[in-house]
Amino acid sequence: xxxxxxxxxxxxxxxxxxxxxxxxxxxxxxxxxxxxxxxxxxxxxxxxxxxxxxxxxxxxxxxxxxxxxxxxxxxxxxxxxxxxxxxxxxxxxxxxxxxxxxxxxxxxxxxxxxxxxxxxxxxxxxxxxxxxxxxxxxxxxxxxxxxxxxxxxxxxxxxxxxxxxxxxxxxxxxxxxxxxxxxxxxxxxxxxxxxxxxxxxxxxxxxxxxxxxxxxxxxx
Amino acid sequence: xxxxxxxxxxxxxxxxxxxxxxxxxxxxxxxxxxxxxxxxxxxxxxxxxxxxxxxxxxxxxxxxxxxxxxxxxxxxxxxxxxxxxxxxxxxxxxxxxxxxxxxxxxxxxxxxxxxxxxxxxxxxxxxxxxxxxxxxxxxxxxxxxxxxxxxxxxxxxxxxxxxxxxxxxxxxxxxxxxxxxxxxxxxxxxxxxxxxxxxxxxxxxxxxxxxxxxxxxxxx
DNA sequence: GACACCATACCAACTGGTTGGTATGCATTA
DNA sequence: TAATGCATACCAACCAGTTGGTATGGTGTC
Numbered sequence: 001x002x003x004x005x006x007x008x009x010x011x012x013x014x015x016x017x018x019x020x021x022x023x024x025x026x027x028x029x030x031x032x033x034x035x036x037x038x039x040x041x042x043x044x045x046x047x048x049x050x051x052x053x054x055x056x057x058x059x060x061x062x063x064x065x066x067x068x069x070x071x072x073x074x075x076x077x078x079x080x081x082x083x084x085x086x087x088x089x090x091x092x093x094x095x096x097x098x099x100x101x102x103x104x105x106x107x108x109x110x111x112x113x114x115x116x117x118x119x120x121x122x123x124x125x126x127x128x129x130x131x132x133x134x135x136x137x138x139x140x141x142x143x144x145x146x147x148x149x150x151x152x153x154x155x156x157x158x159x160x161x162x163x164x165x166x167x168x169x170x171x172x173x174x175x176x177x178x179x180x181x182x183x184x185x186x187x188x189x190x191x192x193x194x195x196x197x198x199x200x201x202x203x204x205x206x207x208x209x210x211x212x213x214x215x216x217x218x219x220x
Numbered sequence: 221x222x223x224x225x226x227x228x229x230x231x232x233x234x235x236x237x238x239x240x241x242x243x244x245x246x247x248x249x250x251x252x253x254x255x256x257x258x259x260x261x262x263x264x265x266x267x268x269x270x271x272x273x274x275x276x277x278x279x280x281x282x283x284x285x286x287x288x289x290x291x292x293x294x295x296x297x298x299x300x301x302x303x304x305x306x307x308x309x310x311x312x313x314x315x316x317x318x319x320x321x322x323x324x325x326x327x328x329x330x331x332x333x334x335x336x337x338x339x340x341x342x343x344x345x346x347x348x349x350x351x352x353x354x355x356x357x358x359x360x361x362x363x364x365x366x367x368x369x370x371x372x373x374x375x376x377x378x379x380x381x382x383x384x385x386x387x388x389x390x391x392x393x394x395x396x397x398x399x400x401x402x403x404x405x406x407x408x409x410x411x412x413x414x415x416x417x418x419x420x421x422x423x424x425x426x427x428x429x430x431x432x433x434x435x436x437x438x439x440x
Numbered sequence: 441g442a443c444a445c446c447a448t449a450c451c452a453a454c455t456g457g458t459t460g461g462t463a464t465g466c467a468t469t470a
Numbered sequence: 471t472a473a474t475g476c477a478t479a480c481c482a483a484c485c486a487g488t489t490g491g492t493a494t495g496g497t498g499t500c
Contacts, residue, residue: 132414276477
């Protein structure tokens with residue numbers, strides 16, 4: 001790289017184009033935050049690290065976000081969007097029986113529990129553990145993200161309760177939150193062993209619980 | 221030496237005694253770490269904050285622990301000891317039926333889900349979330365603490381399985397880990413809302429699951 | 441279509457305050 | 471008096487955020 005860049009004639013359009021497209025820094029910073037925070041936690045992650053992972057400078061960071069906390073909030077919101085396809089794309093969402101769809105979703109979450117721990121754990125779950133008492137904006141953004149997940153899961157549970165019945169005291173949103181709790185808890189356990197196996201074990205129990213809940217009489 | 225405090229005759233035992241007993245700094249530092257880390261997380265907690273909360277100086281800190289990480293490991297080990305009485309003291313541990321003891325334990329954990337979130341959440345669960353990828357000593361100490369809990373819970377589950385039976389694929393240690401996962405997950409959810417109610421909801425599902433697991437021939 | 445004008449996107453270098461850790465001294469106890 | 475327990479004073483590295491500037495692309499005007 002002899003030329004600092006000054007040489008770049010205006011006709012280098014063809015191949016070079018190493019430079020990332022203008023306007024991509026924000027998205028790259030959020031993706032870098034997801035990646036880094038899931039591995040190290042929020043407080044231990046520095047702005048410089050996020051910038052380095054995103055391949056941009058600090059100037060770009062503070063152009064797009066007024067503070068580290070503001071990035072955290074934006075990243076939590078982006079996490080919600082990132083999770084949305086989990087409810088729309090997968091094949092099991094087309095199943096006729098809502099209980100099959102619910103079980104299908106749990107199976108799907110089970111299948112995600114593979115590979116390095118920091119690649120399947122939850123960004124907002126990790127972050128809210130650290131920030132719930134020190135940053136209300138972050139806590140609320142994480143709460144909204146988890147709430148959106150539960151709300152997306154609840155309709156199938158409600159439908160399953162109507163067609164298959166369910167014990168007293170079980171509500172769609174309540175069971176959805178329990179699903180989320182088991183997932184979050186399984187992430188914590190997986191972090192202790194640095195291995196997904198222990199997480200799969202718990203989700204298997206969750207699946208059995210859901211099956212038992214709706215296994216009273218099919219079509220009573 | 222002019223008497224800065226030399227007045228204190230050896231017979232001042234009655235009331236004065238403002239100074240903490242010599243040798244208490246270590247325990248106070250660990251207690252302060254438990255308190256502060258549960259509220260703010262590990263990385264966000266500074267050594268100075270821990271010292272302030274313990275009422276000692278940094279000199280005392282680094283006299284007892286060679287680093288912040290070493291304190292974290294010691295605090296995780298102390299957490300294990302702190303949890304031990306939970307299995308020995310409570311009245312339900314005297315029940316004859318092991319299933320009653322297991323349900324009693326879950327009820328007991330349920331009853332702990334009250335008051336400020338940082339007062340019932342798990343020190344090692346919080347810490348391992350942040351440190352699992354950056355500090356093996358901390359991760360292993362947290363793993364040992366959670367493992368000790370599960371091992372303490374497993375015998376009653378094993379006995380319950382023998383007297384009441386249980387479905388294929390359920391193991392004592394596996395179910396114990398699931399109990400722990402639900403608790404850890406319920407803590408995460410409670411942090412999103414800053415309210416224990418959502419955690420109680422999940423533990424109620426856990427209790428129902430355990431009841432259903434062992435309810436094969438009892439009532440039907 | 442060429443030019444002036446300007447908002448947006450981004451960069452490199454710097455700063456004030458904080459952090460984990462150290463060096464040293466002194467009082468109490470064995 | 472030797473060792474232990476703890477305090478004070480201090481430091482080098484680091485961190486979130488700032489500053490002052492450059493590059494880029496869009497828009498209105500003629």
